[in-house]
Amino acid sequence: MSDSAQPGPRITEDQVRHVAKLARLHPTDAQVGHFAHQLDAILDYVAKLSGVDVEGVEPMPHAIDTVNVWREDEPAPGLSPETALGNAPQRDGEFFATPKVLGDGGGA
């Protein structure tokens, strides 16, 4: 039963670095070791789920049965640009300012 495959080795420091990169976090080397140790213990505990027989069970992503809800696509009042930018840590006129994305700035 493919579902019950063991979840593989517990987490290493290299995996913590990889996950931190995916999560856009920037842990220090000391934090990496610390997180690896703690996440390892948590994943070890969570591995008990592999012992449950879930053959034929549908995943339950929502707490209650829900159906998609549509609304009419009609214009309605929203936040003004000034309000929307009110919490921006850095702005440029009516825009949120970011470091340069293309070219010399490197970016992604």
Place this chain on the structure above:
Amino acid sequence: MDVAFATIAQLKQALADGATAESLARATLERIAAIDPALGAFREVIGDAAIARAKSIDGDGASGPLAGVPIAIKDCMCHVEGTTACSSKMLEHYRSPFTATAVERLEAAGAVVVGKTAMDEFAMGSSCENCAFGVTRNPWDASRVPGGSSGGSACAVGAGMVAAALGSDTGGSIRQPASLCGVVGLKPTYGRISRWGLVAFASSLDQIGPFTRTVEDAALLSSVMFGKDPLDATSADLPVDGDLTDVDRDPGPMRIGLPKQYRLEGANDPAVDEAVERAQKAFEAAGAEVVEVDLPHTEYGIATYYVVATAEASSNLARFDGVHYGHRSPGVDDLVELYSKSRSEGFGEEVQRRIMLGTYVLSAGYYDAYYNRALKVRRLIRGDFDAAFDAVDAILCPTATGPAFEIGAKTDDPLAMYLNDVYTVPASLAGLPAVSLPGGFAQVDGKPLPVGVQLIGKAFDEARLLRLARVVERSADHASARPDLGALAGAG
């Protein structure tokens, strides 16, 4: 009037007898100023806004069901007054351009928000020790935690600073602190109260609910907040029982289930088991049939929860990028570095740990083994409850395994902290309503520490759940017990 330890019902009586909303707001603010420095229940007090609002209520002669009643809201509920910080450096200066629907409904009913209560950062924690701006203390023993994540709200009501406060519950964050602070805490059915304006932690689990000193007051706040909101597509389009506030109504034939899995061998403080036994006897004395029920997947609740909740959190908290709002790392000229440095500087350690756990269980190669499997076990947990509710109307069990623990006792061991939630996460995963009630006291080091009992109901059956809660409440007057706050002076 003396607002200390007042209930909403008593405040309403005082208002009917001629007290002004302004006088209640001022008395409440004075009480907070006098005792909160030693407790830390409030992250921010919005005194000027509260006084202005109370004056306008006095001027209008407003007659809503909460007209002039001071309340507190948890720091993760958007509000146009003051800041909405989620007790995080990430949102320390965030001023919301709108107010959460639940808060807006209470304000429309006349409630006066006096402040934002401290919480575990982004609602992640069970002790209020993960707050970026200092810990919150338990009013019954200031060396102990108030529980979490809604610990500030539980403390504010438990210390008699406000008659009511809002919390949010993802895996027990209303019920567990209610138990530890000796107050009533209700987590309604998922979908009963709009999540619009509640800063998201785990969207399939998050639910707003009230902290109060009495079941009657919890019902009153619920009656104002419950109901469909077009701004939250997951809010339930179901009628709200018009008799919700009539908690003294006969609940009818009562069948109460005791899950055998909630008496883990050696896990519970004896005072917790005694509290459940007392509640059981109260039901029996009121004519209830009490039977054992089987919830066989209970032991998988915590593991399931910490996969599902962290997965959802890792997605929800991706919005904090240092660009649109919140903390931005200074002097960074690379976009990805801006994201990651802003997030690592803005988020505390527990939040980062959960984001990483959630990212891991959703990542390639692990999604099926962890996330998808947890969603399947979640359905089995829901199935346990469905089967049990064929035979009973409500389930009686502990809220937490013991009374409040000492500050610092579990901070180095996240897993031990997570296991606090063993009795509260199953109802969260199943989306069911559950209430924690004062159940008695444990005597620890010569001090009484509250312990709660939990009642879990059928989906959208809050009216009956609260009537059943009232049966327990009527049997023992734990709510009138008050912490000795005189001891606080030296505790700060």
